[in-house]
Amino acid sequence: MQYSSQAVAKPYFIAAIGLFVGQILFGLIMGLQYVWGDFLFPEIPFNVARMVHTNLLIVWLLFGFMGAAYYLVPEEAETELASPKLALALFWIFLVAGALTILGYLLVPYSGLAKLTGNDLFPTMGREFLEQPTITKIGIVIVALGFLYNITMTILKGRKTVISLVLLIGLWGLAVFFLFAFFNPANLVLDKFYWWWVVHLWVEGVWELILGSILAFVLIKTTGVDREIIEKWLYVIIAMTLITGIVGTGHHYYWIGTPEYWQWLGSIFSALEPIPFFMMVIFAFNMVNQRRREHPNKAAVLWALGTPVMAFLGAGVWGFMHTLSPVNYYTHGTQITAAHGHMAFYGAYVMVVLAIISYAMPILRGRAAANSPRAQVWEMWSFWLMTISIVFITLFLTGAGILQVWLQRVSENPEPFMVVQEKIALFYWMREVAGVFFLVGLVVYLISFFIGGEEEATA
Amino acid sequence: MSETFTKTMARNIFYGGAVFFFLLFLALTYDTHGELPKRDNRQNLTEKVAMGKMVWEENDCIGCHTLLGEGAYFAPELGNVYKRFGNSKEAIIAFIKSRPAEGVEGRRSMPQFNLSDEELDALAEFLKYTSEINTAGWPPNIQG
Structure with a gap:
């Protein structure tokens, strides 16, 4: 570790992994509820399990992003973090607020939680992914502001690299677009229109800047390729992200009451959204091929190569599959969407956070540049188990989705939703089995942290 | 490059x-x-519809259902449920009221939310208003 203040990244990474485990457990509960309808009913109804599953995902990725920023910004800026104490204080505030929110979901009926937190005074709850009580949302903004202050001040007083600048733009964008979570008009169409300013402009906009920046950092460190080359690639990739992705928001404006020209704009621009992901694949493999050193942390390189590949497949290919409006007319709001969501989130955001954790954690734990080969073997097994499992989860959900679209929307005698759900239950069973394998992969991942030793000779 | x-x-x-x-x-x-x-049917956006949207949100209906195709995929689309239930608010209200508190053995079932008559009426009014938004012909058929 070059700067002692980088150490604050460690609790962020540990919390991220802990919440990741929770996310997967609730995913398995939901998966089971798909085929065993009254499992845990009425104690944990599906909507509660889903809130916990998706909110934990968002929160642990945010922990991962923050940890990544605290780790890489001092190293890029070549200076200590502006305030490690603030970083640590915000960690505990965010963790406690997050835990209380999740407990609120689980222990109080949602309408009770809304009353308890005064949702009627400032209603923001009850919208997908933005289920948090208004008070929690305000807490998120406060934590984000403190975090951004800390990161911005660090960059301002130190060296300004493209990587830290792009990260900073991404993080500020994340905070700014989150503010639309507070806009909840009674007009449903307007509500939905600006809801996407949080959701789409996050995951298909500014988060990709964060992703690109973290990936570029890990690649510089592990390949030793000249910074100039890597930074040029980073600029081109994120340029394509925003050029395609901003107007690409239109692919959510086909059927929610918005004007029909969005069908053209959304189809054309979002059809181009795979381009930056494809460039990311070329970029990562080129950099590793041109490497000037053999970094002992093979696992980190594996995650860094896996990220763009899976992001391209999940976000790029599976996104393109249903993004054209004539196709989306039939697939909108089906298991096709779920299939895409799972692989895209895993490939783009889960894997990049695991890549930076893989690279940084051995160093944060005072080991040499890498874990022992034995620990790395365990970690690489977890990579393959989780990645192949998510591929199968995605394939099974896609199978379910195709059948659902056919039986419910295309066939001559369209059948009711629940009738169709029963007919495609086999696919949900197979998805659940793949989910169990994912959990096994996650357990292997956890075990890899407890395998001792370090790389003996650093290359 | x-x-x-x-x-x-x-x-x-x-x-x-x-x-x-x-x-x-x-x-x-x-x-x-x-x-x-x-397009957005704002002429029918009454106080009651606004209250219905609040009931919709405060019970996290989106956690199981889709509304205009957005939400969770565990339960039926509700953007057109007013039309699917024969343009009847009463049918919607009766369905929500009739959900068993302990669920249905082995099957997916909507929870019993114990909504008041006023809340039920507002929610049904909100779903009626939603079904009259111009969604460019989506969903493809009445099944949602």
């Missing part, structure tokens, strides 16, 4: 592209705001 394509050029494409397309997006947003009154 070749040497003639410099980092400065890449940077300029990023900043120029991001600013241009964000401004274009803002212009389209402005235009959308002008078009929405013709």
Whole structure:
């Protein structure tokens, strides 16, 4: 570790992994509820399990992003973090607020939680992914502001690299677009229109800047390729992200009451959204091929190569599959969407956070540049188990989705939703089995942290 | 990438592209705001509909259902449920009221939310208003 203040990244990474485990457990509960309808009913109804599953995902990725920023910004800026104490204080505030929110979901009926937190005074709850009580949302903004202050001040007083600048733009964008979570008009169409300013402009906009920046950092460190080359690639990739992705928001404006020209704009621009992901694949493999050193942390390189590949497949290919409006007319709001969501989130955001954790954690734990080969073997097994499992989860959900679209929307005698759900239950069973394998992969991942030793000779 | 394509050029494409397309997006947003009154059924957006949306949100209905295709995929689409239930608010209210508190053995079942008559009526009114939004012909058929 070059700067002692980088150490604050460690609790962020540990919390991220802990919440990741929770996310997967609730995913398995939901998966089971798909085929065993009254499992845990009425104690944990599906909507509660889903809130916990998706909110934990968002929160642990945010922990991962923050940890990544605290780790890489001092190293890029070549200076200590502006305030490690603030970083640590915000960690505990965010963790406690997050835990209380999740407990609120689980222990109080949602309408009770809304009353308890005064949702009627400032209603923001009850919208997908933005289920948090208004008070929690305000807490998120406060934590984000403190975090951004800390990161911005660090960059301002130190060296300004493209990587830290792009990260900073991404993080500020994340905070700014989150503010639309507070806009909840009674007009449903307007509500939905600006809801996407949080959701789409996050995951298909500014988060990709964060992703690109973290990936570029890990690649510089592990390949030793000249910074100039890597930074040029980073600029081109994120340029394509925003050029395609901003107007690409239109692919959510086909059927929610918005004007029909969005069908053209959304189809054309979002059809181009795979381009930056494809460039990311070329970029990562080129950099590793041109490497000037053999970094002992093979696992980190594996995650860094896996990220763009899976992001391209999940976000790029599976996104393109249903993004054209004539196709989306039939697939909108089906298991096709779920299939895409799972692989895209895993490939783009889960894997990049695991890549930076893989690279940084051995160093944060005072080991040499890498874990022992034995620990790395365990970690690489977890990579393959989780990645192949998510591929199968995605394939099974896609199978379910195709059948659902056919039986419910295309066939001559369209059948009711629940009738169709029963007919495609086999696919949900197979998805659940793949989910169990994912959990096994996650357990292997956890075990890899407890395998001792370090790389003996650093290359 | 070749040497003639410099980092400065890449940077300029990023900043120029991001600013241009964000401004274009803002212009389209402005235009959308002008078009929405013709499509979003705001003439029927009463106090009761607003209350119904609040009931919808405070019970996290979106956690199982889709509404205009957005939400969870565990339970039926509700954007057109008013029409699917024969243009009947009463049918919607009766369905919500009849859900067993302990669920249905082995099957998916909607929880019993114990809504008041006023809340039920508002929620049904909200679903009626939603079904009258111009959604460009979506969903493809009445099954949602």
